[in-house]
Structures are given as structure tokens and as C-alpha cells.
Amino acid sequence: MTTPPETARAHNAPGRGDDRRVALYTPEFAAHPHRAYREMREQYGSLVPVDLAPGVPATLVIGYRTALRILNDPDRFPADPRTWERTVPGDCPVLPVLQWRPAAPRSAGPAHARYRGATTAALDGVDLHAARRTVEHHAVPLINKFCERGSADLVREYAFPLTFEVINAMLGCPPEISERAAAATAAIFDGVDAEAGNRMFGEAVSDLVAAKRREPGNDLTTRLLHDPAGFDEEEMVHQVLALYGVGMGPMQSLIINALSVMLTDDRFADDMLGGSVSTRDALDDVLFDDPPLPNASVTYPRQPVLIDNTWLPAHQPVVISLAGCNNDPEIRTGNHTGNRAHLAWGAGPHACPAQNTAQLIAQEAIDQLLDALPELRLAVPAAELTWRPGPLHRTLAALPVTFPPSPPLHLP
Template sequence: MTLPPPPTGTSRPPAGGRCPVATPLYGPDLDGDTMPAFYEKLRREHGPVAPVTIAPGMQAWLVLGHRELLRLTREEQDFSHDPRRWTLLREGRVPLDSPIMPMVGWRPALLFTDGQQHRRMRSAVSHALACINGHELRRSVRATAERLIASFADRHEADLVPHYARKLPLQVITGLLGLDERTGQQLVQAIAGMVAANADSVNAAQRMNTILQGLIEEKRRRPGNDVTSSLLHHPARLTDEEVLHNLVVMFVAGNQTTVNWIATTLRILLCDPAFRSSLTGGHLSVDDALDLVLWRYPPTQNFPARYATRDLEFGGQHIRTGDMLLLGLAGANQDPEVLPPDGVPVTGNRSHLAFGAGPHTCPAQDPARLITRTAVDTIRHRLPDLELAVPESDLGWIKSPWSKGLAALPVRFTEPQLPQAATSHAAEQQAFSQTFPQSGEPR
């Protein structure tokens, strides 16, 4: 369906006013350490909705207010998910090779639909996720975690980002999709190449599509007990194309956020002695640590996007039809209106916005929490004397305005406590990893 064209123009100031100056939401100076201060500066200067640019010449609004972000996510009649409404895109002012396009380009998937179409797709996705057996998933995560720990246990040191947090969700999620381990690693490589935004990205995207198309064809013929089969045979009758693109959304969105969640939770446990002591003493739980991360360091900082369906006043700004609005998840979590006076969230408080809100709240948050909790719990028990191998001040975040993830987490330990089954599998796993290395590892 072709949407009616919205009125052109994205920056006309309100009557009697002037157009606010937009701040770049990109560049080498914006990393995980500087972003909190960046959000507070925008809040002081512009209020809960701030003008930003996401690429040269591409203006958008960053929603930083907790109350405003709730409205943005709940009121589909004013804020659509369909990027075909974006004025800059409709006017041909967004280059097709722009690095923003992989994130905001339209796909026939639940992230880019509203109303009945969204409900139809979400019913299939939610059902597929609800059919995941929690006990089996926990066992799978624990076994995968133990095999990964065994692969570096003899060295008594590791970087837990590439060696643990990055590998574990990939292996678990590809299994949930119904892929065998070898094909799952090939899919991992293809998606890593696609999101790298380099000369090979187009070829990587084609490899990803080929793998998923093959998976869909196989599950049409021989359904299994997996997410792909559930999507294909749900009463919503998703087309093969819709299944493919919803799998992409589930894999890409679910994988990196879980990587970040695992690594950042481990950082808190390693660097906060008081919290670690309370956890060991039973006063706090691993879930408390997980929630602390979702408040302070949400795995996704900012998320695209909504598009205004009409002219309106919003958060003190004059929003035009077709304007892009970004979900400032990390900034909204810092909103002084919802935080205690000292800025530290109350333990157990889950009113954060790390998973979004409204009809498009992340449908995978329960399995994601189970995966993360099990990953953290397993390494705590298997490496009980785990400690940071560098000063905390040396730890850095990846440079991204979208994702909040650690670049590295080097650790050391002396007495790994692993079951025999995991140890015997370590050599086989290491040989396999050399054949299909993770992104960023040498071939």
C-alpha cells in the first residue's frame, strides 16, 4: 500500500519562534562514557525533546523525557512506525547507501508496521517466543556457557566480551531458530558483515538472505520444535518474506542487546564490591544486577524510530508531519522526574524503558532475561575467584550512539570448577571456532 504523501518540510519553527539548533548524534567523541553528560546537556538546552542530526543534513528529534517517551510509544495515531512516512526519505534526501538505512529502511516486519498489520505479526512472534521451553532454554544456556568457559579455562585469563558474552547468545539464538551449529555460525558471519557498513555489506546481506531462505524452505517441508517453524505455521499466515524479515529483526535486535546485557552485568559484579558482597550474601539477586544495568546502562541507548502523522506540539517542540523521532531510552532512564534524588534507581524497580513501551514493547524480554541471568550465574559459579585483570578506568565502551556495550572485559582466575562433559567438549569447540571464527577474530 502506498501512503499518502505528508506535507514537506521538517524544520519550520513555531510562529514567533526560531528553529532550534540540532546537535549531531554521531561522531568519534560520542561513546559510552560521554553519552550520559551529552543527554543531560540536551535536556538542559531543549527540554525532554531535543533536535539532533543522525547524519550530515538529516535532522531528527531525540525524545529524552520519560513521560514523553511513554506517549511516543503508546500513541500510534500520532507516531507511526512506518519509515515510508519520513519526509526526508520521501523527498529523496537520504542516500540509498547511507549508514542509517539498514536501521530505518522499511521491511515487512513487526518493527515497521502499525495497527492490525503489527498485531498480526506480533501474534505470531509472541506465540513463537512463548513456545520456548524455559527449562530447556536454561539447560541449553548453561551447557553452552560451560563449554565456552572450558575453552579458555586452561589459560586462567580471558576477555569476556569476545570469548563469552559475544559467543553465547549467538549459539543459543541460532539453535532457537532451528539452525544447526555450522549454518548458525555462517549466519553470524553474514549478519556481522551486513551491519559493518563496508564494501562487503551488500554481499553479506545476500548471504544472510540465502541462509534464511534455505532455513524457511526446510522448515516448510519438515517443521521442527523451533521459532522458525512456529512462525511459518501460525494462524496469522505470515508469508515467507515476512518470516524472513521478522527472523532478521529478532536475531539482530536480540543478539547484540543480550551481548551488552551480559557483559555489563559482569562488569558491575566485578567492579562493585558492595554489590558483589550483597549478592554473595543473598541480600540481592542476579536479577537485581540485571535491572541495575537496564537502568544505568541500557544495552540499546537510542532506538529508531517513529514518524509524526500530523503537526503537533510535543515536549515543548513544534513537530511537523513526517518528522523522525528517536527513542532516547538511556536519556529517558536518566530523567530527573522518575529517578530518586541521588540518581540511583531503587533496587527491583522495573519502570525503566530499556525494552521500550506500548504495543511495540520488546516481545523477547523474558527469554533474553533468562539467557542473561543464566550466563551470569553460570560464570559466577564456575569461576568463583574471577577478577578484573585491568583497572576499571581502562575499560571502554564501543563508540556508538545506538548501542551501549563494552569493548573489552579482561579477567583472570585461578580455580575453574567445570563438569567433565564441558571440559571434554572444549577441544572440539575450539577446532570448530577456528573453522568459523567470530566477527573480529583472526581466521
Template sequence: MRAYGPAAPVELAPGVDATLVTDYAAALQVLQNPDAFTRDSRRWRALEDGFLPQDSPVLGMMGYRPNVLFADGAEHLRLRQAVSDSLARLDAYRVSRHVERVSAYLADQFKYKGTVDLLNDYAKPLTFLVFNELFGASAEIGDRLIHGFTGIFDGIDAESANQELAGSLIQLVAQKRAEPGDDITSWMMEHPAKLSDEEMLHQITIMLGAGIEPERNLIANGLLLILSDERFFGGLYGGGLLVEDALNEVLWNSPPIANYATHFPVRDTELGGVKLPAYSPVLISFAAANTDPALSSSRQMLSKRAHLAWGAGPHACPIKESASLIATGAIERLLNEVPDIELAVPAESLEWRPGVFHRALSALPARFTPVQRPTTPATAADRGPTVGSGQARGRAERKGWWSSFLNWWRV
């Protein structure tokens, strides 16, 4: 695609044409220029004119929703301040402690077995459980949130999953209106922006959706690099610095969100000689921009903050510090719990989930020497359902990861 210049014509799905920016400097030009590029997909000309298939799989990610991601100007600033100010109240120590608790709980489910799917049995539930705590979800609401998001992300009965998700969020907002707590949901309600219940629902949806899926893929992709690259494998168990280095390399070379940040030019324009029709979708390839050959001679000298995996400009990720903290803590704790862990299959045989937007593994099987079970009565088996592979994981999901974790923590 680089042969086209800084951007290339692509077909995201049948009948959905777009332009994909692959050049680092051009990507910054789009991301940092809201006057020339709008995020409001209601202005998508082909969609307005009825030329797009209404059942297109990409519309779920690109179609308009009344949240901060698709807002511009004063409305974006109002919503962004409510989101950013609330996230800024997160205490790093609190986040780290909760990651430790959740990691210990999950490791307690599989460390006696000797095998684990590090994506589906560790990174995925860990991210759900951590975000449930940060947003103040009760046991019942947390279980419903997980069920809804899991169905949407995995494409399982999406209509039912959407209904479950909407119902759980309505319940969460109503609960926090009645009984505010020390959590992101309550902080957003208290914000001077005075978000309505409907605005709350849409902001929480995008915050959770944009946090959970990329976060679990960041953890899994980081673990894959650590367990498959000789520069890391066998040398990480003494501290966190190398974990941070591994995650930084993932964000440069294998970002969890590979292509996204849909923009629409407000007029016919050019980007490095490439013509962009007004109100046609322009997406940023974070993966391509980060590996732009023009950066090859200086990439090693670039700051870890110079990659575009977190975006840039007014829509840059507002929770990148906490996201990095969660991923680092999750990997460190795992390596402490099972220090001889290794991939159970060759790295090149792993499968990646198909999709335009993400860089996501389907599974990450690993093996290790099983930890000997304690002889005390309060073993992991006594603490509720496990989240191991196959039927065990299915039982845990049906009974509820969040309520199971809360029960385990009370023991």
C-alpha cells in the same frame, strides 16, 4: 540536551537530522500513541524527497524493512501476533538448560587459561549459540547465520555478510517448511497468520538482529557492573537475586540500546512545547528517559518493569522475559565456573564502541585463577576448536561456533 525541553534536535549522522526524546513522560507519550506517530519509515519526508545521503550509516537501522518493527495498524497486529505467540511457546526450563550447556561449553574453552575477553569470547558466542538452538538451526545453517550477523554487527565486509545472512535464512525457512521442528521458526510457520516465506525471512531477521546484539551487550554490561562495583563484587556467588538486581540496574542506567524506536509524527505537532514537523524522525533516548531528573526522587521505588529499556506500547519487546533469563543464567554460570574472576584492566579504561544506537563495549578483558585440566582423555582440547582470544577465536569462527558446540555436546 535537556535544556531544549523534553526533546532535543540532533544530527544522527552527517545530513540526517532528527529529534531525540529525553523525557520519560514524553517518551511514553510517543511510544504509546500509534495513531499520532507511525513507525513506517517509508513516510520519512527527507528520505522520500531525496535529501538524505543514500550511504548514510544510520539508514541500515532506520530505513524501511517489511517486518513487524516498521509496521502499523492491522498489518502490525498480524505480524506481532505471529511473533509474540511463537515466542510465548518457549519453555523457561528449556531456555535455562540450553544456556547452561552453552555456558559450560564456552567456559570449557577458556577456564584453563586464566584470561578471557568476556564480551567477545563469552557473551557474544553465547548469545549466538542460544538463539541458534531456539530457532532450530542445523549445524551448517547455524554457522552461516553467525558468520552473516557477525559481519553485519562488526562492519566487516557488510555486503558479503548480508548475502551470507540472506542465504542462510532462505535455507532455514526451506528446511523448516520441509521438516518442522520444536522451535520458533516452525511455530511461526504454523501460526494462523499464515506468513509467506518472504514474511518469514523478514520476521526472523528482525527477531535475531534485535535479540542478539542487545542480549550480548546486556550480559557484558551486567558483568562490568558486577566486577567493578563494590556493592556487587565479591558478593554475588551465592545466588541469582543479586545478578537480577545488577541486570535491572544496567537496564535503568546503561541500557544496551540507548537510542532507537524511530517514530514519525503523522502531522505537525508539539511534544511538551517542542515542535515536531510531520514525518520527521523522532527517536527515543531510553538511556536519557530512564535517568530523567524528574524520576530521581522515586527511582528506587519504581518497579523493575518501569524502565523503558524494553520499550513500551504496541512495539514493546516481546521476548523480555526470556532475554532476562538468558542473561541471568549466563552470568550465574560464569561466576560458578570461575568464582575469583576480576577485571584485567581498570573499568574506566575500557573502550565503548562508537555508534548512535547502542551502549556496547568493544571488549571486556578479565583474569582468574586457571582451572586445572582434567587428566581424562576427553579434555576440552579434544572436543574441537576453542573460542579463546586472538588466533584461537579466529580458528573457531572459521570452523563454526555452532557446529563446534554441537560436536562438543555429543562427546
């Protein structure tokens, strides 16, 4: 394509160290992303020049309708990052999450269709009633560990271990392997020694695949192994990696972010004791304002593309800000109750295929906790809650609570 005309903006032209770019990796952005989105919109409109990490430029899409155009145009905006990968260092903190893998989230064209078809078929085999029982089976023992104490950190003592156990049960992952995978997941999403975490994660999942070959079961891993797509060893490992990685961190975040809203927002907190609070409404609120992966839907234009009077460079990340787009004043109505028009699950060919299962698990996890401890209250002022840094995810580092000590529960 020829040189961009002067009438079109080129604020996203390649360049490192550009002080016009908004840094998404800072603690300040993690603490106040919605303020940042408002300021971005005022200065740049729907397309914002950002850095995902120091020296890693990208374009952030915060316009709802612009995002839908991009998400539904995989020919011009494919999700395959391999050309971009050659431009970033191996120790780039966002690379383990964004790098190419032979799996649906980071592929395009026929390969994407093949991977996604197998993933969707495997998820279609999940018994939602059994999933609900699995949540209850693991939630009750966790609640019993702190219910008599009268206090807990719901991240460390509830959401993380519960998500860990439920995802492992769905994948058929034995404990000795799942412990290694959990440690690797934390390293990757925190961006701390992410390269080592990525390697550890792959090794753990490879061992899981080998275990399911020896002893198949009624689980996601076994269904993927038996899919007509006929995955080779590397592909098989990456199908499970995609399910594991997207399931662990985001599921935990969805539970915690919804509980945080229910404990801090007057619309929900005032109703908790009366039992009139709706978990589904709180989840809808979170999926609009603080989705677990607000900036992890990424495409890479095959060539320079002019959109909204802005040139997007070839092969540079175009990141759909699900949170930013959900709060676009053009479509924002204010009240989320019953409104599911958000982009938290994505849109187009890369929309999340597990959204029904994820929503059921999160709702059941929250309901189990609130049924057991209905007088749950935040243990610190809301302003003292801190968000984990990182440009791609959105979750609290801790959620300390107090409640009247209660006797242990009994599983039915």
C-alpha cells in the same frame, strides 16, 4: 498543518549540517552518553535535535513522560519508516537497522498487529526450563575453553558465542547457516559495510526458512511458518530476521553490560566473593543505565506535531532514548533495586514481547559463569574499557578478566 507559531520552538525543523544538532555517531558519545544526556537536558529539555549519522537528522526524546505519550500514541507516531527512507542515501549506516521490513518492529496499524501476534505466539511456545538448560549446555563448554588459562575476553570468548548458540537453538538454525548470519549481524550493528551485511543476513535467513520447510522442528522458525497469519516467503524471512537481529546483538550486550557493572561497581564487586551479589539487581541496573538498545525505538510522525512546545517535523525520526528517559530526574530515584519501571523493553504496542525470555537467558548466562569462576576480576582499569561506536546500541568492545585457574566443568 499551518506554519508553526512563533511561541513554539522549531529547533527540529528539517535541515542538514545544522551545527545545533548533537551527533550520536561519534566515539565521544559512545564513551560518555550519560554526560551527553545531561548536557542535552540542560540545553534542550525533553526533545533534542540530533544526527543519527552525518546528514541524517532526528529528534531524541529524553523525557520519561514525553516518551510514554509518544510510545502510546501509534496513530500520530507510527513506526513505519518508508517515507523517511526515501530521504536518506542507500549507504546510510543506520538504514539497515531502521529501514522498513514486513515485520512488527518497523510496521504500523493492522500490519503491525498481524506480525506482532505471530511473533508473540511463537515466543509463547518457548519452554523457559528448556531455554535454561540450553544456556547451561552451551555455557559450560565455552567456560572450559578458558577456565584453566586464568584469563579471558568475555565478549569474544563467552557472551558472543553463547548468545549465538542459544539464539540459533531457539530458531532451529543449523551451524552452516548460523555462521553466515553472525558475520552479517556484526557488520550491520557496527555500521561497517552495513549494506553488504544486510544482504548477507537476508540470504542466510532465507536459507534457514527453506531448511525448516523441509525439516520442521520445535523452534521459533517452524512456529512462525505454521502461524495462521499465513506469511508469504518475503514476510517469513523478515519475521525471522527481526527475531535474529534483535536477539543476537542486544542479548550479548545485556550479558556483557551486566557483567561489567558487577566487576566495576563497588555495590556489586565487593560482594562477588561473598556470593551475596544479585544478578537480577545487576540486570536491573543495566536496564536503567545502559540498556543494549538505548536509542533504537523510533517513530515517524505522519504530520508535523507540536509536543512539549516543540514542533516535530513530519516523517523525520523521533527516537525514544530509553537510557536518557530512564535517567530523567523527574522519575529517577537513585536506587534501582527491585525497581522495574524502566523503559529498556519499550512501552505501548511496540514493547518487546521477548523480555521474559531475554532476562532469563541473560541471568542464566551470568550465573553459570560466576558459579564456575567466582573470583572473576577485571584485567584492566575500568577507565580503559571501550564502548563500540554507534548511535543505536550500547555495548563494550571487549571485557578482559582474570581469575584463579580452575579445572574444567562437567555437564550434568
